[in-house]
Amino acid sequence: MEECAGLCGVGSSRGHRCHQKRQRPAEMAAADGKRKPAPAEKHVERHPPHCSLQDLPVEMLVEIFASLPGTDLASLALTCTKFHHILHIDSIWRRRCREEFGFRENLQNLEMIGMSYREFYAKLFPYRHILGLWQLNYSCRTLLNVVVDGSCITGGTYRPSLNTHVRGPIHFKLSFRIRLTERKPAAVECMAGLLGRPHSGHMQIQKDRLTIQCKRTDHRTDSPTRLRGERGRGRVQEDRQQYDCLTYGRLYLPPRHPDDLIRPGLFHGKYNAFGPTTVMLSFHGKYARVTRLMGIGTKTLEIHLMRRIQLRDGEIFRNFNELSRVVQEIDEQVTREQQQQQQQQEDGTESPAQPSVGESGAAASEEQPVPFVLPVGVRSSDQNYPRTCRMCFYGVDIDPFAYPRHCCPGVFILFDEEHFGFIWLEEKYFFWYGRVQDTFQNVEAPSPQAFLEMLKDIQSSFI
Known part of the structure; x- marks a missing residue:
C-alpha cells in the first residue's frame, strides 16, 4: 500500500484504493523508464508570521x-x-x-x-540635575548631599568636626528642602541659619553649578564676604535687598577600573590634633591621586604606582634613615627623568624610557601583610593606625601654587581595602585615612574627561 501511495502521488495510502494492476518487478522497471519526468515544483517564498x-x-x-x-x-x-x-x-x-x-x-x-x-x-x-554631591568653595570646604528623602528633595551640608573619627560616618545637617507632594508648584525652603527656621529661598542651576539664595542673613559668616569666581559663599545686593548666596560645584566620585589597587572613593583622616580632613582617592593609570576636599593638610598627593618600595618583611620601617635613603634615590631619579622629558620636549626629540629604581607592577595580586611600625622620630596625631600593611609606593605632596613647583617626597602606605597612609619625610609626620562608609547616589561622572576637569577645578580653588 505504501508503494502504491508513492506511485499515485498521495501522501498516505490509508483509505485509498489503487486502480493500477499489480506489476512484476521487471515490468515496473520498464514502466519507470517510460514515465515522463515530473515538472519541477515552483519555489514559494514563505514569510514568518507578522508580529509587532x-x-x-x-x-x-x-x-x-x-x-x-x-x-x-x-x-x-x-x-x-x-x-x-x-x-x-x-x-x-x-x-x-x-x-x-x-x-x-x-x-x-x-x-x-x-x-x-x-x-x-x-x-x-x-x-x-541637582541630585548628588556638591562642594562649596571657601577656606574650609563644605559638602552638600542632595537626595530624595521621603516626599521631599533635601540638601544636607557636612563639615568635618573636631570629634570626627576616621571610621565614623558623615553626618549631614539639613540645609534646604523642596516639597513635592503639594498641589501647588514646588518651592525651595532654606533651612540654614542660626535659628534653623524654614524660610523662602531661590535656587539656580547652571550646568555644574548650583546656587542657593535667601533673604535671611543669619547664616554662618566664617567665609569671604564676596564670591570667589563663580563658586563660594557671599552676600549679594539686589533691589536694595541683601541676600545670602551659596554657590556649589558638582562633585563626582572616581570611576573604578579592574586594575585599581583598591576601590577609589572618599576617605576620612586627621592631619593633626585639630585638623580633621576628607580626601578623595582616584587612580589614573600609572599614578594615583589623593585630593583634599575638606579640612586642612595635604592639597594633593601624587602616588607613583610604578615606583614601588620593597618592604622586606617590614624592616624598612624600623630605620628612618634607610627609608629616607631609598625614597631620596627614587626622588632624584624622578627629577632627572622629568628634566630629560622637558628637554626632549623643547628639542622635539624622544628617547626610550629607562627602568627606574624600585619600579614594579602596580596591579599586584593579593599581598601577604607585613608588620607596620611607625619609624622612630615620626609623629602622628592618631596612634590607632593599622599594624600591618600590604605595599608601599613613592609619592609626593604637591603644592601647585608654589613657584617653582614644590614637591615633598614621602611614602604612600596601602594598609588594606579600607585604609591608607602617607609618611611625610621632610616633616617626619605620618597621617592615615579610613574609608567613608556612606553610600551616595547620582554621583557618577558622565565621562572620564568630566571627572578630570572636576579634579582640576578643585585643585585650582585652593589659594
Missing part, C-alpha cells in the same frame, strides 16, 4: 516599559492608544522613581495625599 510589539501581553509590556528610562516613556506614549493607556500603570513609574532617584516611599503614603507615582515622577523630573 503591540501583540505582546500587557504584563510583558509593563515589564519592558518599566526598564526604560523615564525620558523615553513620554515619546513611547505617543505611538499608539494601547501604549498610552499602559503607561498610566503606576508600577512602571514606581520603578523609575526608585531606580533613577532612589525614591523609597511606599504607595500608601502617596495615596493618602491623592498622588500617583506618575505624578510624583513628573514633579521630580525637573530637579534630576
